Amino acid sequence: MTSPSCSLTKAINGFQHHKSHYPFRHLLNKMKELLADLTSGDDARAEKAIIPLVELGKVAIGPLLELTRSQNEDTRWWAIRALSASPHTQTLDLIPLLNDSSSSVRAATALAIMNHPSEEATEALIKTLYDEDTLTANLASNALVKIGSHTTPSLLKVMEEANTNVRILAIRALAEIKDHRAIPVMMKCLNNEHESAVIQYWAVQGLDKLGLDMVYINP
Template identity: 40%
Template sequence: MEEIQSLIAELLSGDDERAQAAVKKIAGCGPDAIPPLKVLMESPDADTRWWATWALSQVDDPEVPCMLRPMLRDPEMSVRECAALALRENACEKAVPELVDAMNSPDAFLSHIAAIALAALGERATPSLIKVVEEGPHHAQLNALRALATIGDPQSIPALMKVLENDSVLMEYWANEGLDKIGVGMQFFQT
């Protein structure tokens, strides 16, 4: 525990290189590092919450991905972005509602990485991504289409086909990419 406390001090040193080195060592401590990191994730200081979120995401424990969920609702944008980035590598199906909210955010980076995190869930995220395509703001629709194209789930065919009627070249592009990945592409238009 003493080692973890000294690593936490390095994590919060204010020096990004030292903090990143501490993250790697904290991850090596495994589940023992989780309790102090969870405490730091509740700090009033946004930088502390950011580093705690990132460090937690590097700990190899099956419970970690779902522990990142609350950070997607953090008041600080950079912490939300960090959590979405972490969930890209640590998929958590329970985080789908928070990731969809993040994808609908006006922040372009957050929206993009939330979509990537949803794509990492594969077919489990398809229904939520389809809903964003149908109801979300334009930038979120584009990110959802990109994610659906990455996943290539046949469930998305009707939504992708409907997008082809849209006037947006980018939306049409990603719909075609998704249809091609699924293996239908232009087959719908052959006579």
């Protein structure tokens, strides 16, 4: 397994190709110090390094992305935590990390995408609704809500094809998105006496959020 120190060396080497308006040597030393804290294995030190790393701006993104390729799970998690906090992070760089072997890293990635919502993440997040880790799947649902109505067609397809647990996540997202295109599916759920009570609950919530105070159920 690659050690955090090896990953840190790669990250620093990549950083040296960046230019900055700060004196380069000072910036390089600061970056080394902060990345060392981030990968120290000490949660308090790592968390304290987040804001200063973000304040370094775009130049921190490359080294942090390099750390997401570390074989050390903790290093990958903290790199994603820092990327999540940075306004310079690109969603496209986060999407592949939803396939990480670690459920905690996948969950951190879904949370990071919540902070950087983009339509380009829709397909990957839909796939993540099926994740075996409940937290990761729930965070993927939340991220889809953040993206908004662009995700409605994909969520409606999930309602047609998926098992009950995944459909619960999908209809919860649809209820929060408040897209009128979901009304027929919500009505269908309420009219199905064999439907999951949880799914029916979210169908009612969704219709209420759309301003439909009275729901007509077929006899």
